[in-house]
Amino acid sequence: MSRGRIVIAGAAESTEIGRVPGMSALQLQVDAARNAIADCGIEPAAIDGLATAGHPPIDVAHYLGVRPRYVDGTRVGGCSFLAHVRHAAAAIQAGHCEVVLVTHGQSGRSRVGMTYPDPGPESMHGQFERPFGTKGPPSMLPLGVLRYMKDFGLTPEQLASVAVAQRRWAALTPRAFKRDPLTVADVLASPYVDYPIHRLECCLVTDGGGALVIMEEERAKDLRRKPVYVLGSGESSETPIITTMDDFTTSRAFRVSAAQAFREARIAHAEVHHLMIYDAFAHLPIFGLEDLGFLPRGEAGPFIEAGNTSPGGQLPLNTSGGGLSYTHTGMYGMFAIQESVRQLRGEATAQVDGVEISLAHGIGGMFNHAATLILGTAAAAVG
Amino acid sequence: MSGAVPEPTPDTLPFWEAAGRGVLSIQRCIDCAAHFFYPRDHCPTCLGDRVEWTEVSGRATLHTYLICHDPAPGFENDVPYVIAIVELEEGPRMMSNIVGVEPDPELLPLDLPLEVVFEERNSVVLPFFRPAGPA
Ligand SMILES: [Zn+2]
Numbered sequence: 377m378s379r380g381r382i383v384i385a386g387a388a389e390s391t392e393i394g395r396v397p398g399m400s401a402l403q404l405q406v407d408a409a410r411n412a413i414a415d416c417g418i419e420p421a422a423i424d425g426l427a428t429a430g431h432p433p434i435d436v437a438h439y440l441g442v443r444p445r446y447v448d449g450t451r452v453g454g455c456s457f458l459a460h461v462r463h464a465a466a467a468i469q470a471g472h473c474e475v476v477l478v479t480h481g482q483s484g485r486s487r488v489g490m491t492y493p494d495p496g497p498e499s500m501h502g503q504f505e506r507p508f509g510t511k512g513p514p515s516m517l518p519l520g521v522l523r524y525m526k527d528f529g530l531t532p533e534q535l536a537s538v539a540v541a542q543r544r545w546a547a548l549t550p551r552a553f554k555r556d557p558l559t560v561a562d563v564l565a566s567p568y569v570d571y572p573i574h575r576l577e578c579c580l581v582t583d584g585g586g587a588l589v590i591m592e593e594e595r596a597k598d599l600r601r602k603p604v605y606v607l608g609s610g611e612s613s614e615t616p617i618i619t620t621m622d623d624f625t626t627s628r629a630f631r632v633s634a635a636q637a638f639r640e641a642r643i644a645h646a647e648v649h650h651l652m653i654y655d656a657f658a659h660l661p662i663f664g665l666e667d668l669g670f671l672p673r674g675e676a677g678p679f680i681e682a683g684n685t686s687p688g689g690q691l692p693l694n695t696s697g698g699g700l701s702y703t704h705t706g707m708y709g710m711f712a713i714q715e716s717v718r719q720l721r722g723e724a725t726a727q728v729d730g731v732e733i734s735l736a737h738g739i740g741g742m743f744n745h746a747a748t749l750i751l752g753t754a755a756a757a758v759g
Numbered sequence: 760m761s762g763a764v765p766e767p768t769p770d771t772l773p774f775w776e777a778a779g780r781g782v783l784s785i786q787r788c789i790d791c792a793a794h795f796f797y798p799r800d801h802c803p804t805c806l807g808d809r810v811e812w813t814e815v816s817g818r819a820t821l822h823t824y825l826i827c828h829d830p831a832p833g834f835e836n837d838v839p840y841v842i843a844i845v846e847l848e849e850g851p852r853m854m855s856n857i858v859g860v861e862p863d864p865e866l867l868p869l870d871l872p873l874e875v876v877f878e879e880r881n882s883v884v885l886p887f888f889r890p891a892g893p894a
Contacts, residue, residue, distance in 0.1 A: 497766035500797050505854045506763040507885055508842055511831035515842055523823035526869045571826035571839070571864065619844060619854045620797065624823050 381757060382465035383603035385596035386416030386589030387717040390481065393584030393703045394553050400489030402431055404585035405481025406440045412587035417600040418475060423589070425476030427464055429456030429707060430492055436479055446473035452613065454654060454707040455738025456480075457588070458747035461713065462609035464590040474591060480710035481585030488583075500617050513656060516742045518573040520624030521659050525572070527625050527674075530662065532572065534677030536563035538658035539576050539700050541686040546697025548687065548726035553580050554701045577658035579699035579708070586710035588717075593757075604720045605757035607733065608641025610634060611747040618742035627739070629746035630667035634737060637748040638669070643733060645670055648750070650719045650734040651691060652712035655698040661685070664737055665693075668748070692728045695719065709738035709747070716751050732756040763831070764881045771798040773812050778884045781877045785851060787813045796851035817875030819845040819888055822852055826862050833881075845873055845888050859889030866890075 388411035390396070390404045399407065405428065413420055426437045427448035437444050448463050450456055457480050464476035483490050495501045501510075510516050524530055540560055546552035558576065566575040596603040612632035615621050622628045638645070645668075653664035665676040670691065679685070685693035696702040696715040703711055716734040718724040733752045740746060767775045777784035787794045788802035789809040801808045824843035827834070834840060841857040858876065860866050872891040877884050 497764060498768050502763065503765040503767065503771055504797050506831070507765050507880065507883070508854050508856050509827060509831045509834045509837070509840055510842060510854075511827070511829060511834075514829065515825065515827050515831070518825055519823055519842070519844055521823075522825070522869060568826070568828050570828060570842075573825065617797070617854075619852060624844065 380592040380594045382468055382590060382606045383593050383596050384461070384588050384606065384717055384751070385591050385599050385601060385603050386412040386418065387604070387714055388412040388415045388587060389711070389714055390585035393551060394582050395485055396483070396583040397486040397488060399483070399583070401481050401483040402435065402439055402489055403481070404483060404583060405431070405436060405479040405587065408481060408585035408587040409440050409477055409479045412477070412589050415601060416589050416596070418589055423475045423477050425464060425467060425473035426479070427460035427476055428479045429460070430482065442477070444473070446476065452745040452747070453740025454656065455611070455709045455740040455745060455747040456707060457710040457713060458609070458736060458738045458749050459611045461588065461590060461606060461749055462611060462747065465606050465609065468590065468592060474595065476590040478588040478590060479585070480587070480707060482705035482707060483583045484581045484704070484706040485583045505617055505619060513742065514569045514573065514578055516618050518570060518657050518659060519618055521572055523624040524659065529674065530677040532564060533560050534681045535577060535658050536560045536574070537681040538655070538661055539563050541680055541683070542655065542694050542698045542700045544686045545695045545726050546701035549697050549702060550725060552697040552702045553582055554697070573657060579656045579704035580701070582703045582705050584703050584705045586714050588713065602721055603754065604717050605752045605754065606749065607643065607752045607757060608637040608639070608750040609748060610636030610640070611745065612636070613745045614743060616744055621743050626673070627663055627667050627743050627746060629743065630664060630737070633746040633748045634668040637735070637750045641750040643750065648733050648735050650695065650716065650728050650731045651693045652698070652716050652734070652736040653693060654708055654712055654738040655694055655700050656704065656708065656739065658700065660739060661693060668735070668737060687726065695724060695726050695728060712736040712738060713749065716749070720751055720753050763833070764883055770800045774798050775883070777812070777814070778877060778886055781884070782814050783817045783875050783886055784812050784814050785847070785849070786810045794847070794849040794851050796853055815847055815849050818848040818891065819873045819875070821857065821867060821869055821871040821873055822846040823869060824857065824867065826864070841867065843888065853886070855886060855888050857889065858887045
């Protein structure tokens with residue numbers, strides 16, 4: 377049985393992002409879903425699959441007003457939505473469903489309708505990490521930074537330059553939460569949240585949502601938007617707690633997930649024109665550039681510092697401003713996909729010339745999981 | 760310090776009981792001849808069940824860390840404090856706090872030799888690490 381290629385036919389964010397105290401997390405994702413449905417013009421009754429993380433997919437489907445025969449509630453942290461696209465592609469190709477809606481919404485800043493439970497005191501995190509005073513991602517995710525600095529010579533200035541590069545993109549992006557110019561000195565002058573990470577090297581905390589409509593290429597032909605092709609995808613889990621990651625200077629999950637996506641897409645790294653690497657903290661794009669295979673170990677800090685990922689650089693990265701400057705609701709991965717889609721449609725506010733292939737890569741939790749999508753235009757899908 | 764209280768499960772209980780006696784005990788797979796952590800009812804390498812609890816030396820090195828300036832609930836009076844990943848002499852790594860030294864990066868170079876010390880926090884005895892004395 378051979379079926380058609382899988383595309384993202386519709387994509388949209390919630391009408392408002394940033395500070396949206398008047399909407400619950402559920403409302404934000406259903407607002408985004410309705411926008412994505414309108415974006416491609418599909419009949420709502422045609423949606424027979426729903427994937428989301430956080431809220432149960434049943435809740436989202438019913439609140440929206442669709443009755444899926446396929447649901448995916450995979451919740452693997454902020455990269456969940458990249459995994460959902462991967463799973464939806466497989467489900468559609470297997471004939472389980474035809475049109476899958478992927479939704480995300482979080483009221484990260486305003487905390488309206490946010491009831492996601494933390495791991496309990498009996499979980500491995502609850503037993504072997506939280507008793508030592510961990511408090512959310514800033515107290516865990518940057519744990520490897522000092523080790524990376526010692527082993528590979530990363531300087532504080534290079535780490536700070538990640539936030540600076542992304543602010544340059546955000547300055548071109550009216551919807552970005554933070555747009556004021558930023559210097560390395562500004563970043564280094566901001567207080568430590570958890571040494572060696574400065575406040576301006578930590579992601580934003582915002583409200584917002586996003587949604588995608590996934591289907592076969594053939595089905596998208598009559599819809600109103602140019603489809604974005606899923607050329608390849610990958611995912612991998614490593615560990616439920618950061619303590620037991622193999623190596624604090626590289627993510628095994630990143631490496632496995634990206635290698636799988638490149639194998640499926642059958643493309644070379646040099647063919648990727650645009651990159652989104654989930655940046656909950658400034659070191660993640662550094663780990664990502666290396667673990668995804670774009671740069672040798674130890675070279676990503678100097679590469680970013682030299683401006684190669686900034687506007688006009690050879691490898692445009694996190695062109696919305698990313699989680700550091702655009703928006704970060706909590707599970708940011710949806711917004712990485714949204715920017716890849718905008719770049720491939722040629723309608724990003726900080727549009728890069730001639731983007732035919734874009735890679736979006738997400739982290740889940742504290743280096744617990746990763747997922748990767750390689751997306752392309754129709755021309756790239758033929759190539 | 761105060762903070763979150765761990766809730767032992769049947770597979771982890773021997774770790775916590777040993778800690779209560781001031782002993783650092785982790786598991787070792789007899790067939791793989793290797794230690795592992797966190798506790799499980801089987802070896803995560805060979806998936807066999809020939810695993811035994813072993814008292815380990817308590818010697819470790821400072822693998823990596825951060826200095827927390829934004830305290831978790833119950834740690835308000837302790838900031839800044841060090842959240843560290845320590846590498847036990849036997850191989851596995853654990854999370855802990857570094858005690859007995861100011862939380863100053865100058866005093867905390869990576870790979871610093873450490874030794875375990877047990878302290879009660881919230882009625883639970885936890886393993887902490889301090890710079891090792893002369894051998
Ligand atoms: Zn074994």
